[in-house]
Amino acid sequence: MLRLSAAAFLAFLSCPFAAAAQEEAPPSRCVAIANALPHATHASFTASKAAAPILAQTFVEGDVTITYAGHSTYVIETPAGVRIATDFSGVYGSEPLPRVVTMNKAHRTHFSDHPDSSIEFVLRGWNPKGGPAKHTVVVDDVYIRNVPTDIRNWGGGLERDGNSIFIFEVAGLCIGHLGHLHTKLSDAQYGQIGRLDILMVPIDGGMTQSIGSMTEITTRLYSSMILPMHRHATPIGEFTGLMGEGFAVEFRPSRSLKVSLKTLPSRPTIIVLEGV
Known part of the structure; x- marks a missing residue:
């Protein structure tokens, strides 16, 4: 890529x-x-229409702060101060209250039926009315969009479009959260995702997909920064070991990091924040 x-x-x-x-x-x-x-x-x-500059959002240069709140919830804070919580159930990332939350419905630990009414944007990774969810939301300096994927239902079959990969474009960075991803990605889905500088990937070892399958997806996306999440009993070394020598590994003694386009690692790096 x-x-x-x-x-x-x-x-x-x-x-x-x-x-x-x-x-x-x-x-x-x-x-x-x-x-x-x-x-x-x-x-x-x-091209046939009159050309005019389009910016998906107001470009604000600066650091993006990413905090591991717990489970699959990362809190993203943009340079303009927009606070976003991913796979939001209300348990993690609710203080202070985010302006934007994303959700997925594979398990109740990834969504809330009754989010706080003060949350301005509640983006569900599924469409309660049926069909795929479609989000293209601009909030100040961040553009949020989704790529729908299927999930396994409790009967063992596939439920179409039950999960979404959410992508946050901010300060020149492309940040992707895989959600509760149950299926391998098609070439078309990789194309819809595009380039990701930062990837949030579940490494539970089976509730989503096997570690081997997740390493294949992570390797193909080849992001500069990989942030594991949704780890239960899986040893972190099982994931980092399968990723191989092409990926550096850093353990940070903090739940938060600051990153910008200029400070991305020059070598793809798996960063394990405190609590993961």
Whole structure:
């Protein structure tokens, strides 16, 4: 997968390929860059219409703070102060209350039927009315979108579109949370995800997928920073060992880290925060 320096990414923001008319969702920089510069395109680009600059969100440069709250909940705080909690059940990441929460429904530890009414954006990874969930939400300096995936139901069969991979595009970074991912990803889904600088991956060893399957997905996405989550009894070394020598490993004595496009690791690195 194509990797870009900070300077190259910022140059992309002002290049003519970033100017296009919008049909539906704002174009994803993560997808466009993965499709390779300088011929980057996006499905929502329409060259026949009058070109006008489109930015999915107000670009605010600075650090993104990521905190492991517990289970599959990471709290993401953007440079503009937007607070997001992933796979939110209300148990983790609720203080202070996030402005945005994402949820998945494979287990009750990943969603809430009664989220606090003060939460401005409640993004469910499934569609209660049926069919796939579709989110393309801009909140100040972050663009949030999803890629639906299937889940196993309690009868052992597949439930279509019961999970979503949520992607957060902020400060030039592409951050992906795999949710309660039960199935391998298709080429089309990899294409919808695009480039991810930071990947949050479940390593429970079976409630989602086997460690071997998760390492295959993680290796293909080849993110600069990998943040494990949803670990139960699985030794952390089982995951890091299968990832191999191409991935560095760091154990941090803190639940939080700060990261920007300029401070991403030069080598793909698995970072294990306190509590994981």
